Amino acid sequence: MSLRLYDTSTRAVREFVPIQPGRVSIYLCGATVQAPPHVGHIRSGVNFDVLRRWLAHSGYDVTFCRNVTDLDDKIIRVAAQEGVPWFVVAERNQRAFTWAYDQLGCLPPTVEPRAMGHIPEMIELMQRLIDKGHAYAAGGDVYFDVMSYAERYGKLSNQRPENMRAAGDTDSDSAKHDPRDFALWKGAKPGEPTWPTPWGPGRPGWHLECSAMATKYLGETFDIHGGGVDLIFPHHENEIAQSQAAGDGFARYWLHNGMLKIGAEKMSKSLGNSLLIPAILTKVRPVELRYYLVSAHYRSVIDYSDESLTEAATGYQRIEGFVTRAAEVIHDVDAAAPLPQAFVDAMNDDLGVPQALAVIHEVVREGNVALAAGNKEQVARLLAEIQNMLDVLGLDPRSARWRESGGDHRVRETVAALVRVALDQRQAARARKDYAAADAIRDDLAAAGVIVEDTSSGPRWELAH
Numbered sequence: 001m002s003l004r005l006y007d008t009s010t011r012a013v014r015e016f017v018p019i020q021p022g023r024v025s026i027y028l029c030g031a032t033v034q035a036p037p038h039v040g041h042i043r044s045g046v047n048f049d050v051l052r053r054w055l056a057h058s059g060y061d062v063t064f065c066r067n068v069t070d071l072d073d074k075i076i077r078v079a080a081q082e083g084v085p086w087f088v089v090a091e092r093n094q095r096a097f098t099w100a101y102d103q104l105g106c107l108p109p110t111v112e113p114r115a116m117g118h119i120p121e122m123i124e125l126m127q128r129l130i131d132k133g134h135a136y137a138a139g140g141d142v143y144f145d146v147m148s149y150a151e152r153y154g155k156l157s158n159q160r161p162e163n164m165r166a167a168g169d170t171d172s173d174s175a176k177h178d179p180r181d182f183a184l185w186k187g188a189k190p191g192e193p194t195w196p197t198p199w200g201p202g203r204p205g206w207h208l209e210c211s212a213m214a215t216k217y218l219g220e221t222f223d224i225h226g227g228g229v230d231l232i233f234p235h236h237e238n239e240i241a242q243s244q245a246a247g248d249g250f251a252r253y254w255l256h257n258g259m260l261k262i263g264a265e266k267m268s269k270s271l272g273n274s275l276l277i278p279a280i281l282t283k284v285r286p287v288e289l290r291y292y293l294v295s296a297h298y299r300s301v302i303d304y305s306d307e308s309l310t311e312a313a314t315g316y317q318r319i320e321g322f323v324t325r326a327a328e329v330i331h332d333v334d335a336a337a338p339l340p341q342a343f344v345d346a347m348n349d350d351l352g353v354p355q356a357l358a359v360i361h362e363v364v365r366e367g368n369v370a371l372a373a374g375n376k377e378q379v380a381r382l383l384a385e386i387q388n389m390l391d392v393l394g395l396d397p398r399s400a401r402w403r404e405s406g407g408d409h410r411v412r413e414t415v416a417a418l419v420r421v422a423l424d425q426r427q428a429a430r431a432r433k434d435y436a437a438a439d440a441i442r443d444d445l446a447a448a449g450v451i452v453e454d455t456s457s458g459p460r461w462e463l464a465h
Helices: 039-057 073-082 086-103 119-131 206-218 229-245 286-294 306-329 341-348 353-373 376-393 409-431 435-447
Strands: 004-007 012-015 023-028 061-066 135-138 141-144 182-187 202-204 221-228 250-257 260-262 450-455 458-463
Touching (some): 023 039, 023 206, 039 061, 039 086, 039 286, 119 141, 119 182, 119 206, 141 229, 182 229, 202 206, 206 221, 206 229, 206 250, 221 229, 229 250, 286 306, 306 353, 341 353, 353 376, 435 450
Parallel strands (some): 023 061, 221 250
Antiparallel strands (some): 135 141, 141 182, 450 458
């Protein structure tokens, strides 16, 4: 089965056929950096990282563009409250997002454009829209004329223009032809940053930014546009309108990840229930948080709780435990080992990661049986399958990314060396039949959080979770 993806614009699962054979272009609406990221923001980054990894594994050359909105009304408000320039707020929070993406193992984007670095492209797009009769300047602002595009406006969000409310993106609608018209450019206001344009100084509207950046880096028509479902309207609807009205094909597939909620409320910056990434990472390791975020289908709603997070961490630890034990027996795995067909089918079915994880857990169960039976050939085959599946999802505990996470690597190497010394002393005590001393060493290690398991190939240990 070839890759099939749910396309919001058609409200159907479609076979994915890229514009250029062997190449895929993706634009993901990234952070608006008025605050540091909570776990809901990072879900989008992780979900689309899995898409990117699967496409790459499937043989595609992927260009992944994830933007940064480094100026908007919210950033200006935060800067005013703090009494600092807007770019101080933007830079601080942009670094926090970059750190969070890295902590959760997201591959760096091919390009990560910042909106304020693309004012010339935005001016050019506005001029094209004005020339085609789809935009107009009024009172220092520039607006998109929704009714000039009425026959197609609302298709993504499945709405009709006559049923839509006012855009609500300006202090007053008095300069607009229609209250539903949205701002492409906002005229200069005291205390706000401005840039010159043929229609007067000001700053861009939010929707204009993404259209300009997407087409600059991916071309007039590209493969996939992604983001959270909360962006479908008005943001993505407006992107389509202004881009296609200007003559660009724009995105051929629209993918949207579901929200992360606490109870009945969407997790957002405006609510007191936001859970920032550093706080979450005091409860679980980064790889366990990644596992939690991918274990639900990307289009589903996640209802966050500490209990569900802990359950996910325990699920990952079962996989990790097998990989660790098997790696003590099998030191090298076949990186070219084929993936189980059930895993491939799950991933090709609209990125069915929950079903793919079920395949991994089933293979882990087979692997544990093979380990107990001492069947090294079987263990080697299953370990290779598991690691290759985990690699696709960015979850392989033996990868450099996760071996080096969760603390200082040199400290953990030192701990491992000290535990090995204690185990050697325990083995020596057992050899001379001093079982009391051997038991005391084991009890001391357990009190320090080190669990020892005696196996046919010698003692093995792991940190208690």
